[in-house]
Amino acid sequence: MNQVRVGLCVATSLALGLCADAQPEASGSAIAQIAKEFDKHPLIMIGELHRWEQLHAFMREMIRNPEFVCRTDDIVVEFGNSRLQELADTYAFGGTVTDTQLQSLWRETSVPLTWNSPLYRQFCETVRDINRQHVCAHPIRIVLADPPLDWSKIKTAKDYAPWADRDASYADVVEREVLSKHHRAFLLAGQFHVVKQTPEGDKDGTRAAQLIERKHPGALFSIVAVPSPAVAEAMHMGPPPSFRIVRGSELQNADFAMIATMNPNKKWPPLGDVVDGLLYVGDQTFLYPSPTIYLDPAYHRELRRHASIIKEFSGQDFMPVIDDLVNEARKAEKQKQ
Incomplete structure (x- = not known):
């Protein structure tokens, strides 16, 4: 047993009550296991580390898989300006969109730079492709959830202020475009937007997952990706890609700080109070434009x-x-x- 494994087992043994090489609760593929959560929840949300190649490869495979994607009506994404929803619909449903128009979906958001990674274009292309191929009996919609700001009208910080609450915008879009229509959806956002509880002393506001859960208890199943092989081993994940349900397992009392990529040094609630599932996709490399x-x-x-x-x-x-x-x-x- 190497030093990393020893250190992690010591760190997790108090929380998990074990350090044995327990087997993951797995039957069938990770995609099939995640899709099964639609039996209980209309919303499945994955928290990403932005630009993570292996995670995006898994998600593209997931939304090409009829067993998963055909159970959804919508895919809600953080990386698009909701003011441009009509343009996103045109693109996803096979209409003609210029490259400049397509880029505007993510370049016109309330935060710069992140979405220029080719991974977000590839994600949109995948949805357009599955609609073109009629993978499902119904078309899958890309729903943009960033605030509907118009940068041409924003000249000052005062102009920007009404559009700064990205979590509220995301939750409002899910309410309006998904839940009010009795739809099912796959939700994608950064890791910190999918947590159901935040660390002690957090002053960054209420997260999208919390806002959704507050109004619709039990509607959302949230998943975060395990950030490294060492942590995956400590969490008893199977070979990638693998998936584990947290609540009701020995993992529910583990320390979420082991997984947190933001504020890992703060005091977090137990893992089972923060998220519902863990996904392990293996290596972690990032793709920049x-x-x-x-x-x-x-x-x-x-x-x-x-x-x-x-x-x-x-x-x-x-x-x-x-x-x-x-x-x-x-x-x-x-x-x-």
């Missing part, structure tokens, strides 16, 4: 304007990252010459 996209003058100028307003509003400064990306792109262009 070519930095040359930031050399487009119009996009570069607008990106800096967005970043300046966000900094004025919250203090979060994206400018150094933008500067680094532009410098990297210019170096890459020089090397081509």
